[in-house]
Amino acid sequence: MGKRVLLIEDEPNILEAISFILSRDGWTVHTHEDGETAMKKVIGFPPDMIILDVMLPGRSGFDILRDLRENQITKDIPVMMLTARGQEKDRELAMRLGANHFMTKPFSNADVRDHVRSLIDA
Amino acid sequence: MPTQHLTGGRIRDRRLELGLRQAAVAAAVGISPSYLNLIEHNRRRIGGKLLADIARLLEVDATLLTQGADRHLLERMRGAAAAFETDAEIARAEDIAARFPGWSALIVAQARRIAALDTHMAALTDRITHDPQLANALHEVISTVTSIRSSASILVTQEELDADWQRRFHENIHKDSLRLAASSEALVAYLETPEADVDIVQSPVEQLESALARTGYHVAALEAGNADVAQVARDLGLKGPATVLFASFAKQYMADARVLPLATFTEACRALDYNPAQLAGEFGADFAAVLRRLASLPADTSLPAMGLAIADVSGTLTFLKPVPGFNYSRRNGACPLWPIFGALSRPTQPVRAEVSLPDAARTRFLCYAIAQPQGAQQFDVTPVLNSTMLVVADPPESKANAIAVGGSCRICPRPDCTSRREPALIGISGARGL
Numbered sequence: 001m002g003k004r005v006l007l008i009e010d011e012p013n014i015l016e017a018i019s020f021i022l023s024r025d026g027w028t029v030h031t032h033e034d035g036e037t038a039m040k041k042v043i044g045f046p047p048d049m050i051i052l053d054v055m056l057p058g059r060s061g062f063d064i065l066r067d068l069r070e071n072q073i074t075k076d077i078p079v080m081m082l083t084a085r086g087q088e089k090d091r092e093l094a095m096r097l098g099a100n101h102f103m104t105k106p107f108s109n110a111d112v113r114d115h116v117r118s119l120i121d122a
Numbered sequence: 123m124p125t126q127h128l129t130g131g132r133i134r135d136r137r138l139e140l141g142l143r144q145a146a147v148a149a150a151v152g153i154s155p156s157y158l159n160l161i162e163h164n165r166r167r168i169g170g171k172l173l174a175d176i177a178r179l180l181e182v183d184a185t186l187l188t189q190g191a192d193r194h195l196l197e198r199m200r201g202a203a204a205a206f207e208t209d210a211e212i213a214r215a216e217d218i219a220a221r222f223p224g225w226s227a228l229i230v231a232q233a234r235r236i237a238a239l240d241t242h243m244a245a246l247t248d249r250i251t252h253d254p255q256l257a258n259a260l261h262e263v264i265s266t267v268t269s270i271r272s273s274a275s276i277l278v279t280q281e282e283l284d285a286d287w288q289r290r291f292h293e294n295i296h297k298d299s300l301r302l303a304a305s306s307e308a309l310v311a312y313l314e315t316p317e318a319d320v321d322i323v324q325s326p327v328e329q330l331e332s333a334l335a336r337t338g339y340h341v342a343a344l345e346a347g348n349a350d351v352a353q354v355a356r357d358l359g360l361k362g363p364a365t366v367l368f369a370s371f372a373k374q375y376m377a378d379a380r381v382l383p384l385a386t387f388t389e390a391c392r393a394l395d396y397n398p399a400q401l402a403g404e405f406g407a408d409f410a411a412v413l414r415r416l417a418s419l420p421a422d423t424s425l426p427a428m429g430l431a432i433a434d435v436s437g438t439l440t441f442l443k444p445v446p447g448f449n450y451s452r453r454n455g456a457c458p459l460w461p462i463f464g465a466l467s468r469p470t471q472p473v474r475a476e477v478s479l480p481d482a483a484r485t486r487f488l489c490y491a492i493a494q495p496q497g498a499q500q501f502d503v504t505p506v507l508n509s510t511m512l513v514v515a516d517p518p519e520s521k522a523n524a525i526a527v528g529g530s531c532r533i534c535p536r537p538d539c540t541s542r543r544e545p546a547l548i549g550i551s552g553a554r555g556l
Binding site for chain 2 (some may be wrong): 011013014016017018020021024055084105106107108109
């Protein structure tokens with residue numbers, strides 16, 4: 001069984017497309033669509049890597065990232081942030097909070113796959 | 123409006139600006155130093171070949187020496203230069219304004235246009251950054267595009283994709299395309315709403331001031347003190363946030379008009395030589411109300427030209443009625459030496475002060491100012507001060523020491539000013555006659 005990737009994103013068709021790409025690349029992909037319960041999901045199912053959207057219902061990706069880095073169980077899990085806002089201040093905030101990579105929508109499938117590979121192998 | 127400075131004075135200013143000695147100039151044009159001295163002090167007329175020779179030696183057009191430049195235009199040119207990091211020969215601005223008034227006016231118009239576009243761009247940037255409705259609409263569009271791109275890419279690049287997956291991604295693309303069409307339409311509709319109709323030329327404060335400038339800052343419809351303010355705003359062509367600003371302005375204007383009715387106030391102004399303190403005493407009126415009322419008198423050639431500035435305690439100018447020589451650019455920051463700011467350190471005490479500009483004519487103004495708490499006073503709440511200043515142009519000759527003020531630091535040539543915030547532009551520092 002491949003390493004586990006948790007994809008937290010509220011757009012179902014993006015979830016499906018990325019899940020498909022990563023599954024074909026050998027990863028075991030789990031998905032979650034809600035910001036408020038995302039931490040509970042991560043702690044109950046510690047993945048090898050998290051792909052985290054910024055704008056989520058209930059709670060923002062930035063808040064979730066902050067909690068991830070303060071929790072002993074999750075603090076070292078690589079996180080790649082996804083956002084529709086490519087502003088530099090958002091990128092700076094994500095990196096300051098401990099993101100390992102920041103990707104702006106619309107992205108290519110190949111980019112997502114390559115960065116997942118590099119972050120898990122790192 | 124030609125400068126009132128005389129030809130001899132301009133020759134002297136220009137000679138000193140170039141660092142030339144009187145004797146050297148006199149020798150070069152074939153006259154005695156004492157004769158040049160008389161010319162420079164306007165005690166001998168000058169014209170013809172001698173004027174042309176001196177102009178050539180001083181590297182300026184003869185018309186600049188005889189006519190000077192339009193002061194109003196010159197001020198605006200310096201303001202345009204101050205708004206940019208520039209290597210322009212600012213010390214030659216007067217020369218350019220005198221020789222090429224049309225091109226100079228174009229420079230000024232372009233600078234104003236750029237300032238207006240800057241304001242518009244800032245408003246749009248602010249809107250994109252802070253408008254949650256727009257942010258959500260854009261997020262919806264970008265998310266849908268991302269989904270379509272990912273699904274389409276799978277269909278194109280993935281080999282051996284079975285029929286079920288193909289059908290599934292085709293359906294996703296179809297649904298997302300419908301969603302994209304709807305969200306795009308919603309976005310376009312939102313951007314075309316009246317609320318999105320940002321005035322491309324001016325900010326709300328500038329719209330209000332432009333409308334008031336068209337009336338000469340005298341709004342006859344408000345004089346009775348009971349006008350339909352919304353109708354007056356429409357008549358002035360105001361819309362959006364500018365109408366809110368106007369409502370506040372009109373409320374104050376009508377209150378002032380009720381205390382200081384136009385006919386009796388105008389008569390008293392003439393009788394008391396426009397002295398604000400005496401007028402305040404005569405009518406038992408608030409000093410700031412008298413200053414505002416003086417600045418809103420109807421245009422009359424017998425009136426002294428009067429400007430008005432109102433600033434809050436942060437130093438932000440909230441209202442400005444300019445007169446030539448007194449026309450701040452809000453973008454470049456005001457000179458802190460004007461009495462409007464000094465009054466803030468002496469709340470409720472009226473201030474009378476003469477000021478002089480660093481231009482060739484050492485233009486003087488008589489200023490009256492007062493800082494007062496704004497709004498009702500409350501326990502344990504620090505009052506916010508508002509400072510009001512009336513600026514009277516061309517005051518009578520006086521022996522009083524005038525306060526040496528400037529425009530903004532970037533175009534002020536006073537080298538020893540202890541209040542300077544930043545260096546002057548190249549060509550301004552140390553230059554005379556600016």
